[in-house]
Amino acid sequence: MSGWLTRNIPKIVVAPSLAAVLFFVYGFIVWTGYVSLTRSRIMPRYDFDGFGQYVKLFRTPRWDVAMENLFVFGLLFIAVSIALGLLLAVLLDQRIRAEGAIRTIYLYPMALSFIVTGTAWKWILNPGLGIESVVRSWGWESFSFDWLVDPEMAIYTVVIAGVWQASGFVMALFLAGLRSVDQEVIKAAMVDGINLPRIYVSIVIPSLSPVFLSAVIVLAHLAIKSFDLVIALTGGGPGYATDLPATYMYAMAFSRGDLGQAAASATVMMMTVAAIIVPYLYSELRPRHD
């Protein structure tokens, strides 16, 4: 008995956490997936009904807007964050005085909830109070920056704030990558008379491809999960012009009381994340033979 206990103690210790994860993660995913195949409205119903909820979802204009927004936002958010993050990392890598302090400032948005910093962003982007009125008070009377209240442009304000929040993090990833580049190779290239920009473009940056991959994965994952950003900045408005799948799902679940649509939209989100994360985790966790 005590021999069995000693042998199995590691398993017994991990068991509660494993049970919790199986139930609260995988069990719940299955539950949501199943409810998306029923006619649940305010209360869940458990009689199978096929893919009706998905047909309805893909015919809903508001969902179309949310998916379109995710595409536009995701693409710009990832591209601009990476470009800016890489630029900042390269700039910071030039033996800068006060590097630590500057790095701290670039990265602090990641430590704060966007519900907090969104309060300021909402104000800065507000045409009557923010940048527009400041520039006008400087004498440029016709200056206009009203994207926040323009249904066509509002999603780009979400991009601006999202990039502000995440680019410092991308910078930290790239900076760590730059610091691990072999200095000997760079010295050799310099002795050969190759100038610094060329060295970066053709030697240093190509060697960072694993960092690019990590950054794209993390940012894509952040983009799909973005919720606070939209809630704090636009509340999904004007109208539902800045809805993302995450806010759409929340609206269906908690204000519309349409569980079937909420479950279907959550399942679509889940599939999208899984399509990105599963291959990545698989390649990261695969035992290395070198």
Next chain:
Amino acid sequence: MTDATLTSAPAGRATRRGIVRVALRGLLYLLLALFVAYYILPLFVMAVTSLKSLDEIRAGSLMSLPDSASLVSWATAWSSACAGIQCEGLQPFFWNSVKMVVPAVFLSTFLGAVNGYALSHWRFRGANLIFALMLFGCFIPFQVVLLPMARTLGLLGLAGSLGGLVLVHVVYGLGFTTLFFRNYYVTIPVELVKAAKIDGAGFFTIFFRIFLPLSPPIIVVTVIWQFTQIWNDFLFGVSFSQAGTQPVTVALNNIVNSTTGVKEYNVDMAAAIIAGLPTLIVYVLAGKYFIRGLTAGSVKG
């Protein structure tokens, strides 16, 4: 990377190159300073606005310093601002967050340490699969668990309670805490554990005598990570709390979006700073560990 210092260049060319280099350095610092301004702007706007009076806000500009700084709006934000119909300020919700964060951080960190230890040094069959299952749990979009979680909390009698939020944060924090500890413990030599086993030490003796004393760095990373995540959480807070149990982020959002009465921007900004202050302080004091947690979540060894 490195500065090009070519000592063999002739004297005339060297001075010209020197001038170019000084100019480039100047440009570099200018660029860095511009970006500093971009990142600091929202925080700066929040700080100066929270110190101004409403009249001054309406008359003046977004970025101007206050004529006469006053902490009145801070006091209002803390103790009498209205979130919906409740007008007790941010204070009760701030303490809600504290009551939620402390047990949730403690429990998830402890479980992560034990799991990480068991999964890294007592490799039983399926250990890697279990780790992969837990890890994937960190990356799911939480929308997919909101509905069943709401029902489960109801069945457990935890609906709308702080206890329910603690449970939620522990469960969905486990993946990351286990990841942190596992990746840290993997670097501890197997020989150490083998020797201890030969000496007759068991699972827990080895954990408490050998692993825990080696763990302070990773404990700091994990605690800071979990603290920041849970304090900043909005989605779970807004979904699973009710009038009296909202965490500070949810209350802040209610104050800011409160539509009754005059919009008090200075109070909004003060409330936002108060809600963000704990994580900001932790970040300023221990940013190094925060960054380590952040990058550990994206690059695994």
